[in-house]
Amino acid sequence: MTVGPIGAGRAITVALAVALALSLAGSAYAGVTGSAAEVEAVPDDAIHIDVVAANGSGCPPGTVRVITNSDRTGFRLRYSSFVAEAGGSVDITDRRKNCQAALLVTVPPGWTFAVASAEYRGRARLDSGATALHRTNYYWQGSSENNQADHTFAGPLNGAWRADDKAYALVYKPCEEQRILNVNTELRVDEGSSTRRNSISMSSSEGDVDTLFTFTWRRC
Numbered sequence: 001m002t003v004g005p006i007g008a009g010r011a012i013t014v015a016l017a018v019a020l021a022l023s024l025a026g027s028a029y030a031g032v033t034g035s036a037a038e039v040e041a042v043p044d045d046a047i048h049i050d051v052v053a054a055n056g057s058g059c060p061p062g063t064v065r066v067i068t069n070s071d072r073t074g075f076r077l078r079y080s081s082f083v084a085e086a087g088g089s090v091d092i093t094d095r096r097k098n099c100q101a102a103l104l105v106t107v108p109p110g111w112t113f114a115v116a117s118a119e120y121r122g123r124a125r126l127d128s129g130a131t132a133l134h135r136t137n138y139y140w141q142g143s144s145e146n147n148q149a150d151h152t153f154a155g156p157l158n159g160a161w162r163a164d165d166k167a168y169a170l171v172y173k174p175c176e177e178q179r180i181l182n183v184n185t186e187l188r189v190d191e192g193s194s195t196r197r198n199s200i201s202m203s204s205s206e207g208d209v210d211t212l213f214t215f216t217w218r219r220c
Helices: none
Strands: 002-006 048-055 064-068 074-079 083-086 096-106 111-126 131-140 147-154 157-166 180-190 198-201 211-219
Touching (some): 048 064, 111 131, 111 147, 131 198, 147 157
Antiparallel strands (some): 064 074, 131 147
16 A cells, blocks of 8 residues: 655555455355456456445535546546535534445446455645545445555645555455445544644545546456
């Protein structure tokens, strides 16, 4: 995992927590985990990903969208109103924002995939003494296996940030089944000793800001 600012400022990695629980015996997920050695070529046919639900203080209705990569190697998740703020005259409820996006993924017959890595981009405005947290976890509907990553940032920081994570284990979507991929993201700010407004944002309106999930494919 790597994490850091782009341009001015600095960022500190505090933790990467990957929670991987054992699959239930006899569940639909038995046998769907794997290693990078099992990777197959990318399918020729298109994939479809739809946002079927988005809930949370960081994503009002209509503010989350998905853009699939034309080469079928992954997708980008974009938010248009996702920002946490603290300090100054900001309401205390704005210091933590979250969004859970439910994505329906349809792939060509005979193929399945796992999320292999994620790249997160955002912006932050943090005075000296202020800190911020970005946290994301993602998992398949019905699966007990969950990948989670935490990234923390400390002021002074005024500009873009980026963090990269690799999945600890590959959890494949069950073959020939439609399942929801849940992506739960949280942003937090603590103004600390700062008396001014501080923020961390993943709003695409601020420029090159999104989350890129990269696939690992294999044949069923």
